[in-house]
Structure formats: C-alpha cells, structure tokens
Amino acid sequence: MTTTEMMTLKTEPFVLNFGPVHPSTHGVYRMRATLDGEVVLDIEPVFGYLHRGIEKLAEERTFSGFVPLTDRLDYISSMSNNLGYCLSVEKLAGIEVPERAEYIRVIMAELQRLVNHAIAVGTFLNDCGAYMTPVVYMLREREKILDLFDMVCGQRLTYNYMRIGGVSQDIPDEFLPALRRLVNQMFFFIEEMERLLKQNEILLARTKGVGILSRETAINCSISGPVARGSGVKWDLRRADPYSIYDRFDFDIPTAEVGDCYDRYRIRIEEMRQSLHIIEQAMKQIPSGPVRADVPHLIRPPVGEAYAHIEAPKGELGFYLVSDNSIAPYRCHVRPTSLINLTALREMVRGWKVADLIVIFGSIDICLGEVDR
Amino acid sequence: MTIPDLVISKLPMQVTPADWPGGYWWHWLFFTVVLIIFVLCMVMGAIYIERRGMGRMQSRLGPNRTGPFGLLQPVADALKVLLKENIVPDAADKLVHWLAPIVAFVPVLLILTVIPFQNGALLADLNIGILFIVAVSSIATVGMFMAGWGSSNKYSLLGAMRNVAAVVSYEIPLVLAVVGVVLCAGSLSMNCIVLSQDIPYILLQPLGFLLFFMAACAEINRSPFDLTEADSEIVAGFHTEYSGMKFAMFYLVEYAEAIAFSAIITTLFLSGWRGPLLPPWLWFLIKTLIVFFAMVWTRTTLPRVRIDQLMALAWKFLFPLALINLFITAIQVLVWPDALPWTMVIINIVLMVVLVLLWSKFFKLGWGRVEV
C-alpha cells in the first residue's frame, strides 16, 4: 500500500433510525437517516404511526358531527382546524355567518396562532439544546391563553368551539377585559424573549445559514406558512385570499430572504406580534348580535364540491368537501400542511450534521396529527 | 523498620504530615472514608441544587414534595435507580459493558485525593498535585468510550465519539490555564498553591480562570457543551443502554466530576480553604458550591453547540488565548517578580477584557466548520 492509501481510512455510511419514540421528533415520527460519521447523506421518512382514518370517518359522520374530529387533526391549534372546516361547509352550503361570530372567530384564530407559535419556538429552542428553559417560559404564557379558552368553551386542548354558521356559544362578559390584560402582557413577554435570544451567539451559530430552503424549491414543493415566507415567498392567505373578515384588519406579513432556520424562528416571533395587533383591532370593532346562524343540525348541502383554505399557524390548511345532498359528506379531504411541508426536508438536511437535522426538523414545525390524520 | 515504613521511606514525596496521630495507615483510612462520604453527600447536594436552582430559574418550583423543601429528592432518585432492573442488551460486549461505569468512576475519586479541605488535610499531599489531576481526569473518557462501544448501539457510539473528540480537544487549554497558575504559585502541589494565594488567583489570572472554567465545562460534558448526552438528539448518548446500578454510577460520575472540578477551581483560583471567621473546610464547601452554581446557571441559560463548533471553539479561540495568557504570565513572573500584586491584578484584568473582545471579533462561532 502506498502512503496515501494507508492514510485514507475506509469508511462506510450507516443507517440510524430516529425512531417513533424520540425526545425530539414532535410526535410519533420516524426517520431513517443514512449517516457518514456525523454528516447526513439522506433521510427516508416513515409515516403512519398516528393514522386514524379521519377522512374515512368523515363519510360516516354528519357534517356537524365531524367538527370534533377536526380538533384532533393538528391538536396544537384546534381552533384553526375548526375554522377551516366550518368555512368549507359554509362555502358549500352558502351559509352566512353573523358579524359577531366572525369577530369571535378571528380572535380565537389569532389567539390560537399565538399558542402555536409559542410552542413551536419553545420546542425549537429545546431542539437547539437550551434544556427546557425556553419551553417553560413559553408554556407559562400559553397557560394564560389556555385560561381564556377555558373561560369560553371549557376546554384547554380540543375545543370543538366553532359550529357551522358561527360559534357554539357567546363569549362571557369577563372575557374581553381578560383579553385586554393578556394582550398588554404578551407584548412585554415577546420583547423579553427577543432580548434574551435574538443576539445569543450560540443560537446564531446553530441556526444562521443552516437548512436553507430556496424560493424555487419552496414554491415547487407546495410549502406554505412561515417556512415558505422564510424563503422569500410573500404569500399569506389572510392577504392573498382573505377569508372571514381579515380584509378589515391592518397587519404586516413578515417575510425573510435567506430561508434558514433563524429566519423561520424570527418570522414566528414577528407573527406573534402581528396576531396581537389583529386581536386589538378586533376587540375594538366587535359588534353585538347573534353568534350563530340558523342552521339545521342535520344540514344537507346541495350537490357539489367546495374547497376553503385558511392560513393556519403552520401553513395553508384546507378542506375539500364533496356533497351529494345527504347528511354526511361524500368525500372530505384535509390538505395536510405538515405533510406537504415535509416534502422539502430531504433537500434541506443533505450535507448537514446530525445536530442540524434535529434543528432543521424542529424549524419546520409539524404536528403528527395533521401528517397522518 | 517495619515493611510499610520501608516502603514509605523510599517514596519520593511527603504524603503524611509528621504529626498525624496513628501514622500512615490511620491517616489513609480516615481520609478514604471522609472522601467517599464527601462524594456521596456532595453529589446529593449537587443534584438538589441543580434541580431546585434550574427550576427556580425556569420560573417553576422544582422538587418540593419529598422531605422538607424537597431535600430528600436525591435520596428518592438514588433509591429508584438502584431498584430498577439491570438490562444488558443481547449484542453488547458483556465485559466492556460491565467495566465501563467502574472505569469512569474511579478517576473521580482519585482526583479528590489531592484536593485540600484544610491546611494539610488531604489524603495525599503529592508535590505534583495538579499534574496528577490532569493525568488522571482523562481516564474517565476511556470509561465513557467503553460504554459507547460496549452497548452496540449507534446512538451510544455517536455520543462516545463526540465525547472523545471534545475531551481531547479541551485538555490543552485546560492544562495551559493551569500552567499559568503554577507559574504564579511556584509549585505543583495543591496545598502550596492555596498557601501562596494571598490574593485569589481569579484576580491575578482572570483570563486563566475563564479558560479553565470553559474547558472544565467541556471536560465534564456540561451545557453548553453537553452534546455527548444531548437529550434532544441522540436520546442519551453513551449511557442510553444502561439502567439500574450502572446508570446510577454514570449519573454519579457526572455530578461527582462537576463537584471535583468545582473543587479544583476553588483550590486553584478562589484560594481554597482560606477565609476569615468560618472554619476552613466550611469555606471550601461554600466556594465549591458557588462554582457549581455557576455551572448550573450556564446550563439553564445557554443552548448547546454543535460538535464542529465545539472543536472550533477549542482550537481557534481557547488555545491561542491560553498560549497568550501563558506568555504574558511568564513575562510578568520573570521580569517583575517583586511588583505590587494589585498593579498586576489591574493590568491582567484589562488585558483579559482587551484580548477576549479582540479575539471574538476575529472568531465568530459560526465560522470555521472543522471536519471531524
């Protein structure tokens, strides 16, 4: 053997299974990663550990009876799922929602966005290694919002609050003052989190330039939500295709240019601020009136199909409904934000290290309930 | 002469103080028992401080149910871990898997033999004290690597490799920082180092203190350098496949090493057992726990670095600074041995601030991806 032959070690890539049970895979998600030492060569995602057949179940439930099942899709942001489904049925059946109900829905959806981004940012920082401290801080704020949800509908996780034609019950009197107090506190809290983390050298080193998603890939892979906006795709459904009453509110859409993990993290923090602005405006403008349209419980939409989509905290969530004038949907398809956002994961992680794999995966922010349905 | 006396008279060092009642073997027995009790109790105290301290810093309570103020929590932890089933994977290398915790634990006890609790109160007053510590502390890594290899688990192997890389890289800044202290003290013996600290060396060698603290955190795998047992990436690193008593040993090793290195920092930089009013061993304990608390503080606050950033930090940031620190110290000791200590303190602090700021301008953590 020549000297050069002796100096180059023979190495061989190995397959490491980031199994369904793992501290950082945000649910029962499995990836089989092909590694060469610490460098990731390829990953192969394996889904299906949480598949419950929700789309098939929809064909056996009534239109109204399906609302509680939509809660369980992306269980971190249940209000958004409810909203998307109700909008879809209302589009199909041509139902008008009363004003007060629209405002309440917007407030709930934006509060839900706050909750979701709090958890997303907290767990993302946990993936970067800050041992539970950001998670606990974010959960502390989430508790305050969950107390508000508890006040409104009695539930903390799967609300089942929205109904076809409005919301299930009116907000109690103490809700709006409590919301006012929360909004003031949350502005300070977001400032505090930013001060602690924005210029942290280790965080910058771990996330800046890591896992870059280019604009063309993002559009081609149908990525939506903060992940797409981080790559420069200025597309937010609340602006591009306003649903409900979002065209009456004045808010910014944060976007970024580079598309690395740091940008996605910053966009989520900014979106939290913008949600607070929307809530403030909604609180000022909310009228009084009925909170639910007069819709029969066993609703029979006319024959046809409809697709309504919303800007859920994780991306574009849509429901495609086909009806044949019976009490149950003929076909209900959920456009799974998290599953589609995972399409780009392979390209984003090639060439990075194991530690980066976890960080990049955390920055996409998925929820297995939506991936597997 | 009896045989032990024959042996002792040939030894090149003064291990037992001449006035100790009972002679060599009683001294040895007493200190062995004291050390083992010290390790066990301090580890329990360390676990309690860490969990309570981390909890309070994360705006939550921390354990407060088991015993008054949760003081019996470490006892509950220890009992729980000891009562668990000892599972050994089928494909594991049985001997290596069994030996690994022992090989990891023994060096920690050995380190504590040369640390003075009071003037002259240590198991063996070696006149090469600090050199002994540096030599022995790396053996724990062998234990961890044995654990990673013997578990026949890819996660464990990854963790073990990272550990080896980290420890080997951080040995050098560690040793160079120590050499600065040794130059100021004029002796390698730990007791002499404490005796020569009229001003604590943290003031005379601020840069050395910083370097030693960071290198120590990396050596004992504490955040922000805890990537060998990174919870969120490789489940538990090299001790993934351990349960029961063996896991208790690794858990013990982690905290015992933290306490041991805190004790070393106290001895080298914070003037050990010296202090007014209180008994010396109490000062020693207080200072050790303060240093340990600083380690808990950094763990709670900072995220984790990646392996190549870890190596880059060691080789490109700490190592040059350590060399410069050594150079400056050497010049000061040679050229101005009689200068007033306080002038040196001020000069050194200013130099540290300037050097650290200057070097961080050149070296940003996100550069320099060193291929491991």
Place this chain on the structure above:
Amino acid sequence: MTVALSGKEIASQIEEKFPGSVEESGRDSLVVKSDSLLPVAAFLRDTETLKFDYLSYVTAVDYFSYFEVVYQLTSLEHNHSIVIKTRCYGRENPVVPSVIGIWQGADFQEREIYDLMGIKFEGHPNMKRIFLWEGFAGHPLRKDYLS
C-alpha cells in the same frame, strides 16, 4: 382575492394547444384526459399568462364507476387558481401519470392516494404505501372497502 378562473376559459386555451384533451369543462373546474395530463400540466405551469407554479393539493374521489383525481393549481404571481380533474375508469388497476416531475409537492400526496385509494401514479419514483404497512390488503378509502 384569489380569482378562481372559469373552467371554460382555461379549457378553450388548452384545446387550442392540445386538441382533444379536455373531456368536460364547467364553471369551477375542467376535466382532462389522463394521457394528456402531463403536457397540459406543463403548459399550465409554463405559460406566462397562467403561470400556475403552486400546486395546492392533489386528492382523489371515488365515484363508483370512475375515480377522479383533483388538482388545484394556484399562481402566486397572478393570484388566480384553477381546479383540474382527471378520471380513470375501472377499479382493478387504475393508473394516472404522476405530476411529480412538474410540481414536487405531489410526492407524499400521490403516495397517500395510492395507499388509501389504490390509484397508481406512473412515473413516481417511490410508489409505496405511506400510512399503512406493507402487506396491508385493500385500499380503505374506497367506497366498497369492507362495507
């Protein structure tokens, strides 16, 4: 506001370029023959006035005599959208060409349709079941599954 383009308008544009490829066209959507799906899709993505570069979703519906695969395309630049459908007749071995070469976002969605409905997508590099395990018999989302 995303303008949902009229099916008839787009159908006439497609018929000009690829005569005989449009089966039906209505107000909301249009149905394309499955053999001409790929050229039509490329045309829709690349024409400047249409520029449908974003695939919102792909799904399939089981109408007993045929399966219908539904695509919703959006143009981020012009902010308009269209629904394209294609049908495959026969329940034994339905095959539709895969659009993964044109919009990569169809990757997991087509695997899901294969898994749950049984429609194979020709040209997909990894046509395997995605949610159910290998060796699962049947396709649960079909209307005649175990009923």
